[in-house]
Amino acid sequence: MLAVLYSIGLGISGVNNFILISCIAAFLSLLPYIGNIIGFFLALIFGFLTTGDTTVLIGIIITFGIVQFVESYILEPYVVGDKVNVHPFLVILAVIAGNMIWGITGMILAIPILGILNVIMNSVPSLEPFGYLLSTDDNEEEN
Incomplete structure (x- = not known):
């Protein structure tokens, strides 16, 4: 689910190879705390190196902020709540x-x-x- 949400946001932001970056960022989120940070900085670095445009960086920041909010406060309570x-x-x-x-x-x-x-x-x-x-x-x- 994270890969899909990241793909949508990064694609709208104009990041090249956004599907690859979103899959890597979603996979890294399996590492507690540090995985999201590594995925975020990886997307920032890759987005800046390929385009050099600051609007892409703002789009990446907004995408990761919204996706992390949706994951933490909407998706996770339903998934974790079902398990316990x-x-x-x-x-x-x-x-x-x-x-x-x-x-x-x-x-x-x-x-x-x-x-x-x-x-x-x-x-x-x-x-x-x-x-x-x-x-x-x-x-x-x-x-």
Whole structure:
């Protein structure tokens, strides 16, 4: 999905070989934190070397900013929320709260902690109503 979004943005920006750059940038995003930075600077360097135009650089910056926003705040909560069976809105709130409490470490730990809380709340009978509020699963097993 990232490669497609990067391709669209870099193609509109006027980068030569935008499909190759987008695939490399999307692949590098698998490396936590540093992969996005390397992909961004690779696109900036390649865009500047091939065209030398500053409007292309502005287009690259806007493209990466928009795509990272879409990935972080729209796509990732739905994907991660499905895997840990937690509502995407609560995933976003947990990441924001984790950032406010512990910074970057809190953001990384927020989703696993929320998933653990969800499992605990669904397992303890007296906490099942709270577990139901956290989870996205509509067909809960009844005992």
